[in-house]
Amino acid sequence: MTAATVRIIAVGDELLEGRTSDTNSTRMQRALGVYAVQVRDIAVVADRAEDIAAALDRTGAGDIVLVCGGLGATRDDLTREAIAAWAGVPLVYREDVAAQLAERRRLRGLPPLAAGDKQAAVPAGCEPIANPVGSAPGLIGVLRDRRVAVMPGVPAELEALLPGIVEGLRRLGALAEPRPTRLWRTAQMTEAAVARLCEPVRARHPGLRWSWWIGEWGVDVRIGAEPRDRAALDAAAADVDAALGDTVYARERSELPLVVQDLMLARRSTLAVAESCTGGLLAAAITGQAGSSGYYLGGVVSYADAAKIELLGVDPGELGRHGAVCGPVAEQMARGARARLGADWALATTGIAGPGGGSQEKPVGTTWIALAGPDGARSGGFRFAGDRDRNRRLAVAAALDVLRRELTGDRVFDAERLSWRISPR
Amino acid sequence: MTAATVRIIAVGDELLEGRTSDTNSTRMQRALGVYAVQVRDIAVVADRAEDIAAALDRTGAGDIVLVCGGLGATRDDLTREAIAAWAGVPLVYREDVAAQLAERRRLRGLPPLAAGDKQAAVPAGCEPIANPVGSAPGLIGVLRDRRVAVMPGVPAELEALLPGIVEGLRRLGALAEPRPTRLWRTAQMTEAAVARLCEPVRARHPGLRWSWWIGEWGVDVRIGAEPRDRAALDAAAADVDAALGDTVYARERSELPLVVQDLMLARRSTLAVAESCTGGLLAAAITGQAGSSGYYLGGVVSYADAAKIELLGVDPGELGRHGAVCGPVAEQMARGARARLGADWALATTGIAGPGGGSQEKPVGTTWIALAGPDGARSGGFRFAGDRDRNRRLAVAAALDVLRRELTGDRVFDAERLSWRISPR
Numbered sequence: 001m002t003a004a005t006v007r008i009i010a011v012g013d014e015l016l017e018g019r020t021s022d023t024n025s026t027r028m029q030r031a032l033g034v035y036a037v038q039v040r041d042i043a044v045v046a047d048r049a050e051d052i053a054a055a056l057d058r059t060g061a062g063d064i065v066l067v068c069g070g071l072g073a074t075r076d077d078l079t080r081e082a083i084a085a086w087a088g089v090p091l092v093y094r095e096d097v098a099a100q101l102a103e104r105r106r107l108r109g110l111p112p113l114a115a116g117d118k119q120a121a122v123p124a125g126c127e128p129i130a131n132p133v134g135s136a137p138g139l140i141g142v143l144r145d146r147r148v149a150v151m152p153g154v155p156a157e158l159e160a161l162l163p164g165i166v167e168g169l170r171r172l173g174a175l176a177e178p179r180p181t182r183l184w185r186t187a188q189m190t191e192a193a194v195a196r197l198c199e200p201v202r203a204r205h206p207g208l209r210w211s212w213w214i215g216e217w218g219v220d221v222r223i224g225a226e227p228r229d230r231a232a233l234d235a236a237a238a239d240v241d242a243a244l245g246d247t248v249y250a251r252e253r254s255e256l257p258l259v260v261q262d263l264m265l266a267r268r269s270t271l272a273v274a275e276s277c278t279g280g281l282l283a284a285a286i287t288g289q290a291g292s293s294g295y296y297l298g299g300v301v302s303y304a305d306a307a308k309i310e311l312l313g314v315d316p317g318e319l320g321r322h323g324a325v326c327g328p329v330a331e332q333m334a335r336g337a338r339a340r341l342g343a344d345w346a347l348a349t350t351g352i353a354g355p356g357g358g359s360q361e362k363p364v365g366t367t368w369i370a371l372a373g374p375d376g377a378r379s380g381g382f383r384f385a386g387d388r389d390r391n392r393r394l395a396v397a398a399a400l401d402v403l404r405r406e407l408t409g410d411r412v413f414d415a416e417r418l419s420w421r422i423s424p425r
Numbered sequence: 426m427t428a429a430t431v432r433i434i435a436v437g438d439e440l441l442e443g444r445t446s447d448t449n450s451t452r453m454q455r456a457l458g459v460y461a462v463q464v465r466d467i468a469v470v471a472d473r474a475e476d477i478a479a480a481l482d483r484t485g486a487g488d489i490v491l492v493c494g495g496l497g498a499t500r501d502d503l504t505r506e507a508i509a510a511w512a513g514v515p516l517v518y519r520e521d522v523a524a525q526l527a528e529r530r531r532l533r534g535l536p537p538l539a540a541g542d543k544q545a546a547v548p549a550g551c552e553p554i555a556n557p558v559g560s561a562p563g564l565i566g567v568l569r570d571r572r573v574a575v576m577p578g579v580p581a582e583l584e585a586l587l588p589g590i591v592e593g594l595r596r597l598g599a600l601a602e603p604r605p606t607r608l609w610r611t612a613q614m615t616e617a618a619v620a621r622l623c624e625p626v627r628a629r630h631p632g633l634r635w636s637w638w639i640g641e642w643g644v645d646v647r648i649g650a651e652p653r654d655r656a657a658l659d660a661a662a663a664d665v666d667a668a669l670g671d672t673v674y675a676r677e678r679s680e681l682p683l684v685v686q687d688l689m690l691a692r693r694s695t696l697a698v699a700e701s702c703t704g705g706l707l708a709a710a711i712t713g714q715a716g717s718s719g720y721y722l723g724g725v726v727s728y729a730d731a732a733k734i735e736l737l738g739v740d741p742g743e744l745g746r747h748g749a750v751c752g753p754v755a756e757q758m759a760r761g762a763r764a765r766l767g768a769d770w771a772l773a774t775t776g777i778a779g780p781g782g783g784s785q786e787k788p789v790g791t792t793w794i795a796l797a798g799p800d801g802a803r804s805g806g807f808r809f810a811g812d813r814d815r816n817r818r819l820a821v822a823a824a825l826d827v828l829r830r831e832l833t834g835d836r837v838f839d840a841e842r843l844s845w846r847i848s849p850r
C-alpha cells in the first residue's frame with residue numbers, strides 16, 4: 001500500500017514575525033505517525049486569503065491537506081473564508097454550531113454576540129468537529145478532491161482536537177488501519193550508538209520503517225510496519241529488545257522522570273539530591289512531574305565549595321586533593337544529602353558544564369554522578385560533549401537513569417555500553 | 426521605502442516526521458527583525474533535490490531567499506547540490522575552505538578525509554561564510570536574481586552564523602540600514618497589562634510598527650520606525666519608558682538571570698536560594714548563566730516540610746498555623762538559606778503549582794516569594810493563572826525580578842502594578 005501524501009498549511013502572521021515557531025505541524029505529524037502517510041511539505045503563510053489559496057493550489061488531488069490557524073473570531077482570521085473561496089463553495093451558517101458557541105459564552109458569563117458568531121460558519125461540504133477546550137470548531141471534508149482538515153492554531157486547542165480530526169479523516173477513508181508500531185526510549189546513548197546496536201536488526205528484518213530522534217532524555221527508536229507485516233515487526237521487536245537491553249527506560253510515550261517516579265512510589269522509597277554542575281536542573285526535572293512530592297524530599301544545590309562542606313558534610317581535604325569534580329566528592333555529596341534529608345536514596349552531580357573551568361585532565365563536560373543508598377555510595381565518571389546547556393541536560397538524564405538502573409537491574413554504571421562513561425577517577 | 430521580501434526554505438526530513446519543529450525560521454526572522462524586510466512565507470521540505478528546487482522556483486526575482494538545513498557531510502544532505510543544479514551553476518571545490526575544514530579535523534584529532542570534504546564545495550557565484558562552531562560553512566550569493574543565503578540546520582551553528590549572513594546580505598545590498606528599533610523587556614506583567622500601558626502611547630504616536638510577544642521571563646515590546654521617523658521613535662520611546670517604568674528589566678536582548686547576575690557581580694554580593702514550589706527551577710535558571718558561580722553560593726530545595734525544618738530552620742509551629750504556602754514561611758525559608766549559606770541575599774519560593782493541592786482559600790497558582798537581606802526579610806503573595814509548568818516558570822521569573830527590583834529601586838512588591846500580586850496573607 002502506498003502511503004497517502006499529507007500537505008500541511010500553517011497560517012498565521014505571528015509565524016512570520018519572529019514571535020512564534022510553528023510547533024503545530026510537529027503535533028499533527030505525531031498524531032498521524034502510526035498511519036501509512038508521508039508528510040510531503042509544510043507551507044507557513046500569513047493571514048492573507050491569496051497566500052492561503054496559493055498554498056492550497058500547490059496541493060494535489062487525493063492529498064490529505066491539514067490546515068491550522070486563522071479560525072479565531074477576529075477580522076484577521078480568515079482561513080475559513082479563504083478555504084471556502086478557494087473551493088468555490090459558500091459558507092453555511094450552522095445553527096447547531098452557533099447554539100454550542102452561545103452556550104459556551106453563557107457558561108463563561110459572556111453576553112451573546114449580536115451579529116452571531118462567524119465561527120459557526122462552515123464551508124459547504126465540511127463538517128464541524130467540536131472543540132473540547134476552545135470555541136473554534138475544527139472542520140473536515142472533501143474539497144476539490146482533497147481530504148481537507150482545518151484546526152485552530154492555539155496549540156492546546158489543536159492538541160485537543162487532533163483525535164477528532166484523525167477520526168474524521170478515517171471516516172473519510174483518508175487513513176487506513178493504524179500501522180503497527182513499536183517504540184523504544186533509550187537513555188545515556190548517542191544516536192550513533194543506538195544506530196550501531198540496531199544495524200544488525202535492520203539488516204535481518206528488511207521492509208520495516210525505522211525512525212529515530214533525540215528527545216529530552218535520550219534517543220527514541222520507532223519501527224513501523226504494514227499491517228500484513230505484523231509478524232516481521234514482532235520478530236524485529238524481540239531483536240531490538242535484546243540489542244538495546246537495559247538502555248531502554250520506556251516502551252511507550254513516557255518521560256524518564258515519570259518512570260523513576262513510578263518505580264520509587266511503587267517501592268515507597270524516598271529520594272534526596274545534591275547538585276553542583278546541574279545547579280537545580282535535576283531537582284527541577286524531578287519536581288516537574290505532578291505527584292513527585294510522594295517520593296522526593298528535597299535537595300541541596302551546593303555550587304560553592306563552602307556549601308558542599310556546610311550543607312552536605314563533604315570533607316575539605318577531599319576537595320583539596322582532587323577538586324570538586326571526582327568520584328569521592330560526588331559520593332560524599334550523595335551520602336550527605338541522604339543523611340541530612342533522611343532519604344532512602346540520594347543522587348549527586350558534580351562536573352564542569354562549561355564554557356570555562358576545563359583543563360587538560362578534566363575537560364569541559366567531565367562529570368561525576370553518585371548514588372547513595374542503604375548499602376553505601378557508588379559513583380561513575382562521564383564526559384559529555386556538548387555546550388553548557390547540553391552538558392547539564394545530559395547530566396540530569398544520566399543521573400535519573402542511574403537511579404532507574406539501580407531500581408531495575410544491576411549494571412548501574414555500565415562502562416562498556418553507555419556512551420559517555422569514562423574509566424575510574 | 427518598500428520592505429524587501431524574504432522567503433525561507435527549511436530543509437530536512439526530520440522536520441516532516443514528527444521529530445523536530447522548525448525553530449530556525451524564527452531565529453532567522455529575529456536576526457532580520459531590525460531591517461525593513463517582510464517574511465512572505467516558509468516552505469519546509471524534505472532532503473529531496475526536486476522539492477528544494479520547487480520551493481526555489483516559487484521565489485521571485487529580487488527576493489531574499491534564506492535556506493537552512495542539508496549542508497552536512499553525509500549523502501542525505503544535498504541542499505548545496507540542489508541549489509547549484511537549480512541555479513545552473515557548477516559546484517566549485519574551494520581549497521581555502523578545504524584547508525579550514527582539514528585543520529578543524531586535525532584540532533579534534535580526526536584523520537583527514539580521503540576523498541576531500543564535500544563541505545568545501547561552493548556553488549559558483551556564492552561565497553563561503555566561516556562557521557564559528559561547526560564544519561559546514563554558510564553560503565551567500567546572487568543566483569537567478571535572488572539574493573540567496575544558505576545555512577546549516579543545527580540550531581547552534583545557524584545561530585552562530587547568522588551575524589555573518591546578515592553582514593553578507595548587507596554587502597550584497599539586500600538589506601538597507603537597520604530600521605531604528607527600541608526594545609523593552611518586562612517582567613511580572615501580562616500581555617494585556619503591557620498593552621494597556623502602551624495603548625495611550627500608540628495613540629499619541631501613529632505610524633510606528635509595534636510588536637510584542639511573550640518570552641521566557643515576561644512580555645517584550647518592540648517599536649520600529651522608518652529611518653526618516655527617528656524623531657517620532659525617540660519621542661514614543663520616552664513615553665514608553667514612562668509608561669512601563671520599573672517593570673522593564675532590559676532595553677536590549679538580555680536575559681533576566683543575566684541582568685540579575687550583572688547587578689550582583691557589580692555589587693560583589695552573594696545569593697542563596699530556598700525553593701519549594703519551583704523545585705530547583707529557580708536555581709537552574711540562575712546557574713544556566715555562565716559566570717553564575719561568581720555570586721551564587723547554592724541553595725536548598727525543601728520539598729517536604731521536614732526539609733524546610735531541618736535544612737532551613739523553619740518553625741514547625743508556623744507550618745502548622747498557615748501551612749507551607751504563606752508569607753511568614755517564605756520569609757523563614759529565605760532567612761534560613763541566607764544564614765546557612767552565609768549569603769548577602771536569599772530568595773525563597775513556596776506555592777501551589779498544581780494540578781493538585783489547591784483549595785478555596787489557596788487555589789492552584791497561589792505562591793509566596795520572600796527576599797532576605799541585611800535588613801531582614803520581606804514577602805509578597807502572587808496568584809499565577811497557568812498550569813503546573815507555567816506557574817513554576819512565572820514564579821521563577823517573579824523571584825528573579827524581586828531581587829532585581831530590590832537592587833535597582835524600592836517598590837519590590839508593587840501590588841498596584843504587577844499583574845499577579847495579591848493582597849497580604
